[in-house]
Amino acid sequence: MSNRQHPFARIPLALALGGALQAGAADELRLDDSAREALGVTIYNEDLALVRDLRRVELAAGENRIAWRNVSAEIRPETALLSAPEGGGTLRLLEQNFDYDLLTPESLLQKYVGREIEVVRTDAEGERTRERARVLAANGGVVLRYDDRIETEVVGHLIYPDVPTDLRDQPTLVLHLETEEAGERALELSYLSGGLSWRADYVAELDPEHKGRMTLNAWVTLDNRSGVAYRDARLQLVAGELNQVRERVRAMKSIRFGVDMAEAAMPAREQLDAYHLYTLPRRTDLLNNQTKQVALFAAEAIPVERLLVLNGRQLGARNDDGWSRLPVRTTLSFVNDAAGPDMPLPRGVIRVYAQDSGGQAQFVGEDTIDHTPTDQRVTLTLGESFDVTARRRQTDLERIGDDTVELGFELELANARDTATTVEVRERISGDWRMLDESADHTKAAADLAVWRLEVPAEGRTTLTWRVRIER
Structure with a gap:
């Protein structure tokens, strides 16, 4: 269906940061997660994700104020895009505000500067007294004016008559819409957000029987620090370097060794322009402040070459006789072809393990690889030779x-x-x-x-x- 038939199909949102509608919260229609019908999150390597949130709402004829709750606290407001995928009549977007001033004891007190509150005190016998005071300041403390004095310390607790309409308990996008027809509509909000990232982590185990082979397990490590949880979401991952005006790289945690992979859980892979797109096979929850790991692939019996390498022009400590000691590096290399993983390898860390005489896995080194296409050789520097x-x-x-x-x-x-x-x-x-x-x-x-x-x-x-x- 064309945009001409449904002019609200794609509307870029120019959000007013920190703004609040003048109407009270009672005039708003709260659109919570319970109204959600679908959620998709595409996560890129460098602290960036595309969120697609589809919710259903009952609109009245005329003007509607919708409080779209629980958006990412790291939303990039200038990237927001609203669509009405099912059409259903003409909609006009009049105003939108992103409210990220969240309700806390400190923010509530600051909102009441210049206004009156009540201070309640309880004495040793349990008797409570109430006294009105005006908040003069709330910067690094509180200054209260009573009828007969000014105090800079609260003895007791504070009572507020109401919560200001511009304080939210969670990040909220407020939409002011106008429609000529009442009825139920499906609206999808898409936006870019920081606070979400992923990387590949690899675990390689050298074959104790065949020194020239190894197994390689790849894991996707997801990290959510965006301030909200994404429940029952369809997750997709993009491998490749996007050009961004604003970039922040967040360190990732490493994975543990020795987890078996389920073949059915492997993400599907496809080409996406100059990048590679991985789609997780099932919907999942990605909670706030959570690191989640998902199997990417497993490859066995990969031919490897173990070699000692000396870079002759490295600077070393020179002795009086002119000799300089140079480190001899231990390396491990393999070709990403049909005998190996034979798939594009996202950037990440490969950690290598070898078994000791007792059959226990011991860590022998790690190295970072860049995004590596097929038919390319991967060389890992594991450490310095002792002998x-x-x-x-x-x-x-x-x-x-x-x-x-x-x-x-x-x-x-x-x-x-x-x-x-x-x-x-x-x-x-x-x-x-x-x-x-x-x-x-x-x-x-x-x-x-x-x-x-x-x-x-x-x-x-x-x-x-x-x-x-x-x-x-």
């Missing part, structure tokens, strides 16, 4: 001309293990360079990267030397 160490020194520097130098280096690898191991040495070389001499063949992995793979014998040492000419 394999390295030291490096510059052995020569010769200037050939104003823009050309020749450099010589020596790298020594020591292996305290009782088995041989392989170390990949990665040397960044800036400028136009050419290798003049080397004790082992290198691979030019990139324009500025020379890579050697060296075998280090058990309880032994291996030395790599090279000389390179660089033109700058």
Whole structure:
């Protein structure tokens, strides 16, 4: 049905922050969660969600004031959009206000500055006395004027005649509508909200029988700090980086290890423009100040490569003899293809576990991955090797001309293990360079990267030397 037939089908809301309708609460029609027919929440990675809230309301002919209660306290009012998906007659939006000044003892007292209240005191015998006073100030305390004095401390308790109409017990959107026809209507409010986020958390377990394989379980971690609960909601998750004018990133909690996944609970995935959309298979409750975890996928027998890596240009503590100790990093890599997860991997943390001799899972390191499409290699840096160490020194520097130098280096690898191991040495070389001499063949992995793979014998040492000419 076209917008021409139903002019209220899509109306952007320009909300007046903190405003309140002049009419009293008695003139309002309270639209609570009980009027809700459907709720959908699409959550993005960076503290952002799209809320779609469909409620049914009985409208009278003429003007109607609707208090749409329990909207997100982190709503971005300028993004709000109202629609009448079923049509049903002409509706005109006259005014709307987002009331986020919530009812608390402090806010109630501040609203009564300049007005009279009653102070009730009870003496030792239980006798109660009432005395009227005017609130002069309520900033960091209270100042009360009685008929014969001014006091800055309340002895007793305060009684207020009423609750001001511009104080709400929960965040409320107040709509002032006009319609020519009375009747029941379905209205959907959509808006962007902060306070909601999600991320992927991965648990990898190395196969104790096959060292070159692992299992990988992926979990979705949802976090709700928007000030309201979303009950019986259809949840969808978008993986990808959206450009936002205002961004706030909230830290997420990690998940526990060792939870089995139910295949039927896996979210459905589809392409959404430049992003990936995951739809949870069933409706769920996402309460305020709650972290919820949902299974994303499980993959078994993923081929992995375990490798020690040395970045040669890292700065280390140099000894008097010119040697610098460099860390040797333990890495784990796999390809996101048909032999692995074979699905887009949302950004998150992969935590890796290995079994000890008693069969107990032990944590061996973690690393963050970015959004990773299929057929891409994922490399995780888990920590620093204890038994394999390295030291490096510059052995020569010769200037050939104003823009050309020749450099010589020596790298020594020591292996305290009782088995041989392989170390990949990665040397960044800036400028136009050419290798003049080397004790082992290198691979030019990139324009500025020379890579050697060296075998280090058990309880032994291996030395790599090279000389390179660089033109700058």
